[in-house]
Amino acid sequence: MKQTAKKQNTSLIIAVVLVIVSFLIAVKLLSNVVTEHYDSEIIVCLDAGHGGTDVGATSTDGKRYEKDDNLRLTLKVRDELEAMGIKTVLTREEDETVSLKDRCKTANKKRADLFVSLHRNSSAKGTGIEAWIAKRPKDAENKVAKELTKAVSEATGLEDRGVKKGFRDSSANNYYVNANTRMPSVLLEVAFISSEKDNKAFDENFDAMAEKIAKVIYDAVQN
Ligand SMILES: [Zn+2]
Structure with a gap:
């Protein structure tokens, strides 16, 4: 039993x-x-540079923060892309501190097809639009970066400073997000926040700029 x-x-x-x-x-x-x-599914990862405690660069009067311009533009580009039927993922959607590591993690985890980081530039006398890609760029990076600077230059009337490779502060390195994302990745410097002329062009042509950026991204991920 x-x-x-x-x-x-x-x-x-x-x-x-x-x-x-x-x-x-x-x-x-x-x-x-x-x-x-x-x-x-095609997914584009949009990265609004800086945020939270990291304000990024500031205007000469100290009143304007790069982090805010980056986010505003990112949200607008997101809306444009979503309207065109492109799925997006954002590394931040509000004013919060996000590490560079987490930004890359978001893009890699979602297996995004393209990573675009949006920033404002800063220097004593600089003006215009430039893009940064890795020293040894992945396929397609050069092309999409070139088209992005051209498009924003056309939308704002500001100088196209072209595509640069590596990292501004040290030629031996890459920008962290360009080095640590697994998909084609571009860091776009959308005019100088340190220039009143650039800020005016940024504000006056804001919608046209966002539309053109979205169109370049849309075309890039179709191929
Ligand atoms: Zn920045």
Whole structure:
């Protein structure tokens, strides 16, 4: 009698284990299907530079923060892209501190097809638009970066300073986001926040600029 009860218990345990294993296999198969579906979708990661305690560069009167311009432009570009049917993921959607590591993690985890980081430039006398890509760029980076500076230059009437490789402060390095994202990645410096002329052009042509950036991104991810 005791022996039978033990046998029954063993059978029950085996049955429970089988159910759990089957469930786990089903979940795994289902997640593969979801991942494949995800992969077929085009996703653009937009990165509003700086944020929160990191204000970025400031205007000469100290009243204007780069982080705010970056976010405003990012949100507008996002709206334009979503309207064109392109799925986007943002590294931040509000004024918050986000590490460079987490920004790359967001893009890599979502397996974005393109990463575009939006910034404002700063220097004593600088004016115009420039883009930064890695020293050894991934395929397509040079082309999309070139088109982005051209488009923003056209929208604002400001000088196209072209595409630069590496990192502004040290020729041996890359910008962190360009080095640590797995997809083509461009850091776009949208006019100088240190220049009153550039700020005026940024504000007056804001919508046109966002539309042109979105159009370049749209064309780039179609190929
Ligand atoms: Zn910046």
